[in-house]
Amino acid sequence: MFGIIGIVVVFSMVFGGYLAAGGKMTIIVKALPFELMMIGGAAVGAFLIANDKGAIKHTLKDLGKVFKGPMWKPQDYRDLLCLLFELIRLARQNPVALEEHIESPDASSIFGRYPRILADKEAIALICDTLRSASMNYNDPHQVEEVLEKRMEANQHHALHSSHALQVVADGLPALGIVAAVLGVIKTMGSIDQPPEILGKLIGGALVGTFLGVFLAYGIVGPFANRLRAIAEEDGHFYQLIREVLVANLHNHAVGICIEVGRQNAPSHVRPSFSDLEEALKTVKSEAA
Template identity: 80%
Template sequence: MIGFVGIAMIFVMVFGGYIAAGGKMGIILKSLPFEFTMIGGAAAGAFVISNDVAAIKHTLKDIGKVFKGPKWKPEDYKDLLCLLFELIRQARQNAVALEEHIETPAESAIFTKYPRILADREAIDLICDTLRSASMNYDDPHQVEEVLEKRMEANLHHAQHSSHALQTVADGLPALGIVAAVLGVIKTMGSIDQPPEILGKLIGGALVGTFLGVFLAYGLVGPFAAKLATVVEEDAHFYQLIREVLVANLYNHSTNICIEVGRQNTPSHFRPSFSDLEEALKEVKKDAA
């Protein structure tokens, strides 16, 4: 919702200020379809050239995150801590019984309690792979933490491709606006014998290209790229929490301490309070009993 508010503010302030200053929308509206075709078409073509099909689909899909915001909500972080609590407790009580949960999480009585987390393949793979490795005696905390860090860095780099692709388009839009403006000037020079009022409109139409390129770059596409990067970084905290809890488990801290480490490493605006998490964990223990 906040994304739509921002877009509305941009258009109202820019064009409202222009009209309030006595500007006329006629020239802009007349030239806009042609200028947008040139600039938008060239930008789209450059985007297609610089990305493969998978990246194009990924970027178009990710644009929705600008309006939806981060995937993971405060309730999801609390659910994740509860899920990890159950898994760690199960691993310490009966390591053999844990195998059926991490080998087939879709059929696990533990994982199915948290459908939003279960639907995220990366989160499930991260949890199951780490617990499976620990069961095979790959349990050195420093080595595991390094492996998880590299894995998450690679995933974050991949997830940020969409924002980088959009930022590249934003960087090129002002230059494409100049290209459209130059073409407009060429058109104007071809009508140099026309009276001043006609030449004025032609020059004004040419300048719409420069305006549109800069406006799209810094008013829309650039902010879209920045917002998308922010959302991706926010969602990355969810996977970092998994790392912190599972590494704490390898240090053989008590289960409650492992979960508290995760809670304290949760971003403040997503972090459940100690009392809320304690209540949730009590419910988990009651269900398990």
């Protein structure tokens, strides 16, 4: 929602201010298709040159996040803590029974109660792989924490690729606008024998290229890149919570302490309150009884 509002504000303020100052849209409208073809086409071409097929698909898919926002909501953080509580408690009570859940999470009754988390392959793999390692006596908390840290760094680097790719495009757009403006000046110089009113329109059309490059860079593409980076970092907290809880479990803390470690490490705006989480855990306990 805020993404759409932001775009409306940008266009309204820029062009509204131009019109309010007495500017005329005729020259811009006339030159815009050709300038947009040169600048936008060159930017798309440069993007295709700089990225492989997977990165291109990833970036295009991520563009929707600008308007949807982060994937994980406050409810998902509470559900994640409940899921980890169930798994850790079962691991302490009956390690053998845990195996069927972590080996086949799609068929697990525990994972099945949390469909949004189950649908995320990375979250499930992170949970199952770590619990599987613990069951194999690979339980040095510091070693596991280091492995998880490297894994999440790699995942975060991949998640940030869309932001980096768009930022590169944003950085290049002003220069591409200058290229379009120079071509417009070349066109104008070819008509140097024309009267001033015609030359004025040609020069104005050339300057549209500079305007469009800067406008797209700092008004559209750059903010998109920043928003995607913020969303990737926000969603990364979800996986960090998994790490914190499972590492606390390897330190043999009480189950409730492990869950509280995760709750305290969740960002404040998505962190479930102590009482809300306690109620949710009571429900989990009653259903498991």
